[in-house]
Amino acid sequence: EVQLVQSGAEVKKPGESLRISCKGSEYGFTNYWISWVRQMPGKGLEWMGRIDPSDSYTNYSPSFQGHVTISADKSISTAYLQWSSLKASDTAMYYCARLLFGYSSNWFDPWGQGTLVTVSS
Amino acid sequence: QSALTQPASVSGSPGQSITISCTGTSSDVGGYNYVSWYQQHPGKAPKLIIYDVTKRPSGVSNRFSGSKSGNTASLTISGLQAEDEAGYYCSSYTSSTTWVFGGGTKLTVL
Numbered sequence: 001e002v003q004l005v006q007s008g009a010e011v012k013k014p015g016e017s018l019r020i021s022c023k024g025s026e027y028g029f030t031n032y033w034i035s036w037v038r039q040m041p042g043k044g045l046e047w048m049g050r051i052d053p054s055d056s057y058t059n060y061s062p063s064f065q066g067h068v069t070i071s072a073d074k075s076i077s078t079a080y081l082q083w084s085s086l087k088a089s090d091t092a093m094y095y096c097a098r099l100l101f102g103y104s105s106n107w108f109d110p111w112g113q114g115t116l117v118t119v120s121s
Numbered sequence: 122q123s124a125l126t127q128p129a130s131v132s133g134s135p136g137q138s139i140t141i142s143c144t145g146t147s148s149d150v151g152g153y154n155y156v157s158w159y160q161q162h163p164g165k166a167p168k169l170i171i172y173d174v175t176k177r178p179s180g181v182s183n184r185f186s187g188s189k190s191g192n193t194a195s196l197t198i199s200g201l202q203a204e205d206e207a208g209y210y211c212s213s214y215t216s217s218t219t220w221v222f223g224g225g226t227k228l229t230v231l
Contacts (some may be wrong), residue, residue: 045212
């Protein structure tokens, strides 16, 4: 079964750094992109950006460019989302999702289980 | 990039059909056949239910169907069941080589 398994919940203070992970299994990790999606408490989904694990090319939503960094280590089939200085407004659930774009098709599937990030002093 | 526009809520009785709209622009929904829909139950991760406007992944009920006209895409759920009560989100590729989601629609099965 194709799966994305994310790292566990995090509680951090403002100004701290953080990296969360998303490990793919049962598929060719470099054959698909990985996207990150934010869901703030009680709110909708927001596309943050994506990475091509085969060459680590990334592109970001303008809303998140410069605020987060997406990376990947294809040797261990894992993608990452990181912050250098967290803010309280970063408190949210973060999902990774496998992204297909090409061959005249586009979808996000499957999704990881989500990582809850809480930033509070 | 503004979120695609969806109604905040819709409701229907068991057995009825409902339609959720998703309105964008010619730079996203209207410009590409890359609209997908996701179902999210409370406390769960989203699940793909429609992709490429009209296609259904294996294992998704044929009660779910998608369509598009101009800058508006639609998700129709026929034969409503209690288990359909959830949040629904549309998504589209955009001309900025990014993706955008709709604001989400809460479906209540009466």
